[in-house]
Amino acid sequence: MRSTKARFFFMAGALGLLVFHLSKDSDQPKTVQLNTDVKEIRIHKSLSIKNYSYVYSWPKCQQNITANNITGFTTLPQNIQDFLYYQHCRHFPMLLDLPEKCGGAYESNKVFLLLVIKSSPHNYDRREVLRKTWAKERMHNGVWIRRVFISGTTGEGYEKERLNKMLELEQREFSDILQWDFSDTFYNLTLKQTLFLEWMERNCPKARFLFNGDDDVFANTDNMVVYLQSLNDNDGSKHLFTGHLIANVGPIRAAGSKYFIPVQVQESNLYPPYCGGGGFLLSGFTGMIIYRMSKSIPFLPIDDVYMGMCLAKAGLGPASHIGVRTAGLHIAAVTSDAYDPCFYKDILLVHRFLPGQIYLMWNRIQDPDLDCSSSRTQLHDNKL
Ligand SMILES: *[C@@H]1O[C@H](CO)[C@@H](O)[C@H](O)[C@H]1NC(C)=O
Numbered sequence: 001m002r003s004t005k006a007r008f009f010f011m012a013g014a015l016g017l018l019v020f021h022l023s024k025d026s027d028q029p030k031t032v033q034l035n036t037d038v039k040e041i042r043i044h045k046s047l048s049i050k051n052y053s054y055v056y057s058w059p060k061c062q063q064n065i066t067a068n069n070i071t072g073f074t075t076l077p078q079n080i081q082d083f084l085y086y087q088h089c090r091h092f093p094m095l096l097d098l099p100e101k102c103g104g105a106y107e108s109n110k111v112f113l114l115l116v117i118k119s120s121p122h123n124y125d126r127r128e129v130l131r132k133t134w135a136k137e138r139m140h141n142g143v144w145i146r147r148v149f150i151s152g153t154t155g156e157g158y159e160k161e162r163l164n165k166m167l168e169l170e171q172r173e174f175s176d177i178l179q180w181d182f183s184d185t186f187y188n189l190t191l192k193q194t195l196f197l198e199w200m201e202r203n204c205p206k207a208r209f210l211f212n213g214d215d216d217v218f219a220n221t222d223n224m225v226v227y228l229q230s231l232n233d234n235d236g237s238k239h240l241f242t243g244h245l246i247a248n249v250g251p252i253r254a255a256g257s258k259y260f261i262p263v264q265v266q267e268s269n270l271y272p273p274y275c276g277g278g279g280f281l282l283s284g285f286t287g288m289i290i291y292r293m294s295k296s297i298p299f300l301p302i303d304d305v306y307m308g309m310c311l312a313k314a315g316l317g318p319a320s321h322i323g324v325r326t327a328g329l330h331i332a333a334v335t336s337d338a339y340d341p342c343f344y345k346d347i348l349l350v351h352r353f354l355p356g357q358i359y360l361m362w363n364r365i366q367d368p369d370l371d372c373s374s375s376r377t378q379l380h381d382n383k384l
Pocket residue numbers: 051052053054
């Protein structure tokens with residue numbers, strides 16, 4: 001469930017906004033096998049740019065036929081059936097890896113903010129614009145920002161090959177893609193998230209903070225750095241998980257919904273509190289705790305709720321930033337340009353931006369001549 005409230009606003013035809021204002025406020029060893037199968041190696045070589053010695057292969061995960069026995073199985077939608085058949089599959093071979101992204105596991109504390117962006121293969125235009133705007137790898141305020149897109153595969157046959165080839169080309173130029181050989185569908189996002197955390201434990205365990213989000217958001221990463229630096233008692237080694245907090249909601253039982261969760265998948269009518277998956281911030285510490293917890297929690301196909309379940313199991317909770325306003329820009333939008341950069345200078349994240357809008361907004365808020373003396377007042381009024 002991306003965000004119940006935000007979806008409501010989309011349906012209402014308004015701009016769904018997650019507005020965060022800047023204010024103070026393992027366990028078991030991995031049973032990986034080094035791939036020694038010649039054919040497999042050939043496949044990996046054709047798909048990856050460098051012959052990393054880190055290419056692992058897992059035995060192909062088998063469909064769980066016994067899922068057929070679940071009451072009412074045949075009446076469930078195909079994607080839920082797929083979920084139940086493959087829910088237990090947690091390891092997939094990597095097609096594109098970046099073991100040196102954080103300078104190696106031991107040096108990874110030099111990465112202050114790792115941007116982890118869920119992107120499916122065909123979203124080339126989104127990745128392209130993010131690379132030159134808010135997800136640019138750079139030093140800001142004296143600390144490093146790094147970027148990875150996380151992806152599975154889509155399509156079959158030639159289409160799948162073409163898309164993989166495109167990611168391979170992007171990797172060659174930008175070195176910013178982690179790709180696993182699983183089907184990149186909505187109900188596999190929890191799998192994608194967990195595969196990322198597994199990668200992080202191996203390659204970037206000491207990154208201070210993570211921004212975890214979608215490729216269709218406008219994220220003010222400069223502000224994120226400033227906000228995270230203002231947490232005087234947390235350098236990433238303590239709990240932090242903050243975003244658009246959603247509490248007291250439960251599974252949607254309507255079979256037609258994108259977020260449909262039948263009782264066969266989850267019986268309880270209540271989800272634990274969680275942060276909407278469009279984008280949230282967490283510490284490296286919390287990321288590693290979530291990963292550890294995930295090992296003993298069966299997957300729920302809604303990724304952001306699943307994060308909340310892992311937190312709950314660890315006795316931790318998600319937080320809402322004190323300045324979060326989900327409807328903060330609505331009133332302003334009626335009387336003025338909803339894309340006035342002054343409204344976006346102070347926020348951390350806004351959901352649903354098109355690539356062109358991201359390009360324009362990022363450049364406008366960087367403009368040293370931007371004068372927000374009048375519009376700023378307006379935004380502050382809305383916040384009261
Ligand atoms: C590719 O990686 C494998 C496994 O680490 C290694 O044995 C092999 O020599 C490498 N091949 C090349 C061409 O570097």
